[in-house]
Amino acid sequence: MNHWNVFDANCTVGRHLKLQGGGPHTATDLLDEMDHHGIAEALVLDCLSREHHPADGNQRVLQVTSGSPRLHPAWSALPHAGKDEQPPPEEFLEQMREHRVGALFLFPQQYRFRLSDWCVDAFLEPLAAARVPVFVNHDEIGPQGVGIDSTDWDQVVGLCRRWPQLPVIVSEHRIRRTNRQVYRALDACENLRLELSGLWLHRAIEYLTANWGAHRLLFGSNWPHLNQACTLATLTMADLPAEDKRRLAGDxxxxxxxWCAPAHPEVELPPPADEFVAVARSGKRPPEVVFQDCHGHMGGRASHYHLPNCSLDGIVGDMDRHGVEKVCIFSFSVVFSDEQFGNDLVADAVRRHPDRFHGFAALNPHRGKEEMLRELARCQALGLRGVKLIPHYQGFPEEHPLIDVPCQWAHDHKQLILNHHWGSAQQVKRLVTTYPDACFVTGHATSAYAEVMKQHRNLYVCSCPVHTPRACEGLVEAFGADRLMFGSDLQDLPIPWGLGPILFARLSPEEKRLVLGGNLERVLSEYSRA
Structure with a gap:
């Protein structure tokens, strides 16, 4: 029996709009991923129900799930549809019960309806009486792709208040800058729950469980749009009692x-593929399994979202628990405001924990050449030994000539320099060629520089985020395991969220060891030394 008895609340099958050639999308693909990750059951929606029309997908998912008792069908609906397009609500409910369709998904943006009383209440009345769980997802599938913070919380809270007996579960691609709104919505509505695949925030699972209870959260992966590794590892490795983990995992x-009396099979899962998969599936880490992290923020507060337990002591405690020996850190404040304020916080962390933190000076190129150089010299005197750039968020051109100023400094001082995004492959090739004694790191996972990396050894890629199926394996195939470095995006994202895709990757243990720490340890022995 699976230790956590995991039941994935959010999976889609079928040839969805953004499916790439050879990409996973079938029930067989899903079951293979579930076996690898240690997932017992899954709630499954058809892509036609999600993207095109519920009537087409709802029927097809019954055929797809009939082949495995581990897959449970879910439907979507058009609450504003006429009788010629969708059965009346009482008949729709009876069809769900007959086919043991356990949950309903509503997509207000995709199908252009409001959650207002005049639009949805007549349809929801019989479902509320039966206590059918209703997932609400405001993401829209289309040419622009899904966004961030799409949920209309006013509409969700209004719905929950009108139907207090209706279980409402919010699901979306990513909850980020609205996390404080999430707290108030949970305060306002006892029947509101969250599906976890979009909650990529530091210690969010722990904070929500502590303040609103384990019964308010459901594990889901959003497979195949996201992988199952990120959210699963975040749950299994969470700082929670085992009983709470089991509730979130599937109970x-x-x-x-x-309500619809589904059957739940006894599932015997295959053993973990290696020691790293065993860690991610169980949440239990042997002392000898340790990591080095090339990408972390420091500061404890940020404008766009709440950061729980982000004091310096809290972060060191999380690092200890997850086996992270060292992190390259830089400030949060550089993203939106005063970089000197943040650099001072980083310097304090390095002073207090010199064996755990490797500090980078964060810069704002709007300041100009001379002020950047002064700040680099000031930070060097404070003990910082690397450079962090993030012009993308600062509204500064990524290929502006001033970007060369910190690159020259890193070259002259043989330091690491990490940029959120370096720009075009042509720009990267120019920089690594012009400044060969600097070690360049691109702060977020990409294969766009693979050809440059084959020609130049002073360019690495941070693993954050490898959040789609087989993304980690794809990067290793593109430029080798010796050029990819684990980065958690500490204080922004959960540490296990970044570890999970590497721990679960279908790579050799030797390749995983390189990515999880060996590469950074080697680089720090050559660059950014005191």
């Missing part, structure tokens, strides 16, 4: 879909 969902 909450089983309780919610009990």
């Amino acid at each position: 909450n969902l089983r309780e919610l879909i009990r």
Whole structure:
């Protein structure tokens, strides 16, 4: 029996709009991923129900899931549809019960309806009486792709208040800058729950569980748009009691879909593929399994979202628990405001924990050449030994000539220099050629520089984020395991969220060891030395 008895609340099958050639999308693909990750069951929606029309996808998903008792069908609906397009609500509910369809998904943006009383209440009345769990997802599938913070919380809270007996679960691609709104919505509505695949925030699972209870959260992966590794590892490795983990992992969902009396099979899962998969599946890390992290923020507060337990002591405690020996850190404040304020916080962390933190000076190129050079010299005197750039967020051109100023400094002092994004491959090739004694790191996972990396050894890629299926394996195939470095995006993202895709990757243990720390340890022995 699976230790956590995981039940994935958010999976889609079928040839969805953004499916790439050879990409995973079938029930067989899903079951293979579930076996690898240690997931017992999954709630499955058809892509036609999500993207095109519920009537087409709802029927097809019954055929798809009939082949495996581990897959449970979910439907979507058009609450504003006429009788010629969708059965009346009472008949729709009976069809769900007959086919043991445990949950309903509503997509207000995709299908252009409001959650207002005049639009949805007549349809929802019988479902509320039966306590059918209703997932609400405001993401829209289209040419622009899904965004961030798409949920209309006013509409969700209004719905929950009108139907207090209706279990409402919010699901979206990514909850980021609205996390404080999430807290107030949970305060306002006892029947509101969250599906976890979009909650990529530091210690969010722990904070939500502590303040609103484990019964308010459901594990889901949003497969195949995201991989199952990120959210699963975040849950299994969370700082929570085992009982709470089991509730989040699957017991909450089983309780919610009990209304239609589904059968739950006894599932014997294959053993973990290696010691790293075993860590991610169980949440138990042997002392000898340790990591080095090339990408972390420091500061404890940020304008766009709440950061729980982000004091310096809290962060060191998280690092200890997850086996992170060292992190390259830089400030949060440089992203939106005063970089000197943040650099001072980083210097304090390095002073207090010199064996755990490797500090980088964060710069704002709007200041100009002379002020950047003064700040680099000031930070060097404070003990910082690397450079962090983030012009993308600062509204500064990524290929402006002033970007060369810190690159020249890194070259002259043989330091690491990490940039959120370096720009075009042509720009990167020019920089690594012009400044060969600097070690360049691109702060977020990409294969765009693979050809440059084959020609130049002073360019590395941070793993954050490898959040789609087989993304980690794709990067290793593109430029080698010796050029990819684990980066958690500490204080922004959960540490296990970044570890999960590497721990679960279908790579050799030797390749994983390089990515998880060996590469950074080697680089720091050559660059950014005191």
